[in-house]
Amino acid sequence: MVTKSSSSKFPLILSSSKNWIDATSSSANVNTGYNNVVNIKNVGITLLSRRHFRPKWSAPTLRELKRRKDIETEKAQLKGEPTVFHRSTFLEWNYDAELFAFGNRLGEKFEDALLRQALTHRSYVERENKKLESVGVESSLDLKLNDDLAVDGGLMITRFIKGYLRAVFTSAPEEMILAVHDYLVSTSVLADVGKHIGLGEIMLCADFPCQPETYVKSLQAIVAALEKSSGEERARTFVQDMILPQLYGKDVNELWNVANPVGTLASILKREGKAEPEFRLTKHTGSNTILAVYHVGVYSDKNFIAEGAGESIEIAQEMAAREALKRFFNTEDSAKALPFGRQLKAIQAKVVKLENQPNIPLSEWASGKVSIVSQ
Structure with missing residues (x-):
């Protein structure tokens, strides 16, 4: 050597x-x-x-380039010009290749015409037509818009999500199902999903960076285009793989706020033929300090149901009622993890069955009715 x-x-x-x-x-x-x-x-x-060692000129040169870039960015911001440019402004941009790569990244097969329509917004067509008019061209772009696909896709997403939630939370009232559904179809959640699957680079729209509402509309249209291209089952799987996992790490009990947990618990016990809830102070500490903690247990017919803690007796009583409702609805902190992947495939038939069959409403909820419906 x-x-x-x-x-x-x-x-x-x-x-x-x-x-x-x-x-x-x-x-x-x-x-x-x-x-x-x-x-x-x-x-x-x-x-x-x-x-x-780097050459002596390397560090000063990098600092100077960074200084010039900051100046250009500041000037653009003062003029209201975009500081981030769309990928279509790059020389190597190839829209056909981008669409092909998009479908392969998702592992889905789209009809080319439907995919292009799902990504074409009305604002883009209007902007391009104005450009043509400004140069004296009377003809307009003959492009199909994604308005109809977005409406159909939104309905599909709602149906698929509700079916999954009803199959997983069979004991939960329909109000909880609707609250969790509203979270999953919110603009922030759907826009985040759209960003992470790369819609921002291939959407045809006038605004850039794209607005959250634009991402939502494109994602809904993509679901409808997939259903028309590969069938409803592929569209359902896409929603289950991309949107439903946004529940990971979330407590569904926090997504649905019961207005009157004590009164709700009393109504449920009455419908089941049990005595009214009785709250008892089980233990407390630091009563005369700012760190006071009270533990209250809730009983019915001298049977323990649940226990809650809080900085006051009233709060502890409310928390105990909420814990009791969690037990009734099978949404306790110790509940099983949400099924995805292979576990979800095992209950797929149940998911499809419950897509159009709502759970029992809270005003009629009783454990006996739940067991009959879930059979």
Whole structure:
């Protein structure tokens, strides 16, 4: 092994035999065109110490480029011009290739015409027509808009989500199903999904960066285009893979706020023929401090139902009622994780069946009715 020394006089190289070799030795010099070069033979391991340095001009140049970029960005912001440019402004932009890559990234097959329609917004067509009129061209763009597809896709997303929630939360009232559904179809959630699957680079719209509402409309249209291209089952799977996982890490009980948990609990117990809820203070600490904690248990017919804690007796009583409702609705913190993937495929038939069959409303909820409906 031939190595160039890092020192002009006494370079040292550590070999596997743990011996130091002086490169100035006449027996070690070889005619390679370099000064103080060592030729080591039959060595298994050689440890070299080497330091890399950037040229002196590198750091000042990078700082100057950053300063110029900041100036241009500030000027653009003052003029109201965009500081982020659409990918279509790049020379290597190929819209056909982008659409092909989009479908393959998702693992779905789209009809080309439907996919293009799903990504074409009315604002884009209006803007392009104005450009043509400004240069004296009377003809307009013959492009299909995604308005109808977005409406159909929105209805499909709602139906698929409700079917999944009803199949998973069979004991929950319909009000909870609707609250969780409203969270999943909210603008912030759907727009986030649209951004992460790459819709922002291929949507044809007038606004850029694209508005959240534009992402939502495109995503809804994509679902409808997929249903028309590959069938309803593929569209349902797409929604289950892309939108429903947004529930991961969320507490469904926090997405639905019961207005009067104590009164709701009393009504449920009355419909089931049980005594009214009785709240008892089980333990407390720090009553005269700002860190007071009270534990209240709720009982019915002398049977313990649940327990809650709070900084006051009233709050602890409300929390105990909420914990009791969680037990009735099977949405406790210790409940099973939401089914996805293979687990979801096992209940897919149940999901499809319940898409148009609502759960029992809260005003009629009783455990006996739930068991009959879920059969």
